[in-house]
Amino acid sequence: xxxxxxxxxxxxxxxxxxxxxxxxxxxxxxxxxxxxxxxxxxxxxxxxxxxxxxxxxxxxxxxxxxxxxxxxxxxxxxxxxxxxxxxxxxxxxxxxxxxxxxxxxxxxxxxxxxxxxxxxxxxxxxxxxxxxxxxxxxxxxxxxxxxxxxxxxxxxxxxxxxxxxxxxxxxxxxxxxxxxxxxxxxxxxxxxxxxxxxxxxxxxxxxxxxxxxxxxxxxxxxxxxxxxxxxxxxxxxxxxxxxxxxxxxxxxxxxxxxxxxxxxxxxxxxxxxxxxxxxxxxxxxxxxxxxxxxxxxxxxxxxxxxxxxxxxxxxxxxxxxxxxxxxxxxxxxxxxxxxxxxxxxxxxxxxxxxxxxxxxxxxxxx
Numbered sequence: 322x323x324x325x326x327x328x329x330x331x332x333x334x335x336x337x338x339x340x341x342x343x344x345x346x347x348x349x350x351x352x353x354x355x356x357x358x359x360x361x362x363x364x365x366x367x368x369x370x371x372x373x374x375x376x377x378x379x380x381x382x383x384x385x386x387x388x389x390x391x392x393x394x395x396x397x398x399x400x401x402x403x404x405x406x407x408x409x410x411x412x413x414x415x416x417x418x419x420x421x422x423x424x425x426x427x428x429x430x431x432x433x434x435x436x437x438x439x440x441x442x443x444x445x446x447x448x449x450x451x452x453x454x455x456x457x458x459x460x461x462x463x464x465x466x467x468x469x470x471x472x473x474x475x476x477x478x479x480x481x482x483x484x485x486x487x488x489x490x491x492x493x494x495x496x497x498x499x500x501x502x503x504x505x506x507x508x509x510x511x512x513x514x515x516x517x518x519x520x521x522x523x524x525x526x527x528x529x530x531x532x533x534x535x536x537x538x539x540x541x542x543x544x545x546x547x548x549x550x551x552x553x554x555x556x557x558x559x560x561x562x563x564x565x566x567x568x569x570x571x572x573x574x575x576x577x578x579x580x581x582x583x584x585x586x587x588x589x590x591x592x593x594x595x596x597x598x599x600x601x602x603x604x605x606x607x608x609x610x611x612x613x614x615x616x617x618x619x620x621x622x623x624x625x626x627x628x629x630x631x632x633x634x635x636x637x638x639x640x641x642x643x644x645x646x647x648x649x650x651x652x653x654x655x656x657x658x659x660x661x662x663x664x665x666x667x668x669x670x671x672x673x674x675x676x677x678x679x680x681x682x683x684x685x686x687x
């Protein structure tokens with residue numbers, strides 16, 4: 322009995338730092354946020370309860386509705402992209418080829434780089450005189466070469482496949498060996514056409530597009546996605562794929578090889594094995610990846626804070642940033658509105674996770 326009590330006390334002693342920090346920085350902070358969300362607190366007054374008025378003010382705030390729309394679009398888009406791409410990347414890096422350790426390490430590098438640094442790099446890439454506009458300008462200049470290369474490549478591939486099949490040999494439309502020969506033929510043809518003057522570089526003006534301006538992609542006249550937020554979606558997807566890929570890689574190690582051998586005996590294609598073996602067996606990992614992705618993207622803040630005034634506020638603002646600017650606004654700050662916005666954000670995350678568990682159960686709940 323004494324030993325059992327001693328073990329329990331030891332366990333609580335080791336858990337104490339985590340429990341204390343959770344009580345102070347989560348339970349207490351969450352309770353204070355709930356309290357402030359029902360008061361008129363503005364940092365400098367004694368808070369008085371005013372009921373649901375802060376929530377009504379927040380819901381009537383145009384900037385909050387824009388932040389809510391931006392956050393939902395960002396979360397759904399990034400979570401979908403990073404889940405699919407990290408799964409495909411894990412499947413590709415799960416093959417046993419020479420130098421795989423190097424490729425895995427190289428792909429993981431973006432995850433250990435500061436998001437602030439990567440945001441600054443993306444700001445540079447998408448400046449009016451940045452790399453993105455330069456690449457598009459080069460593409461326009463060399464468009465005849467690119468189109469000619471693709472056309473010759475397709476024609477050569479079709480001709481080779483038809484020739485092989487006429488010899489009763491199995492040949493797929495995407496056979497890598499035939500594709501390599503087709504690419505060499507296309508390169509040779511492009512060189513000849515270039516020397517003979519048939520293909521020439523086009524004279525085009527420099528592509529001049531402002532990525533951090535108030536430019537939107539609209540559907541039916543409704544502004545859905547801003548170009549600055551699209552840049553952040555690309556950046557966030559690029560930086561989060563490597564970490565999520567590791568979870569899928571770990572999950573792939575636990576799939577019995579006998580399942581793939583049975584699929585091979587049945588004549589399954591790589592795509593059929595992916596959809597009928599890999600994806601179902603990775604359901605618990607996928608559930609975790611989606612949950613982590615949704616929570617992380619719903620709380621996206623740092624990229625918006627770094628870009629700051631470089632883009633119009635309405636194009637980038639998210640719920641987390643909305644809470645921040647209302648809490649630390651110069652002068653009297655509407656902390657009650659910030660608290661109400663934070664509580665709404667927490668409720669949205671809980672509802673999304675609940676819906677995910679309802680319609681996409683993990684292995685434990687099946």
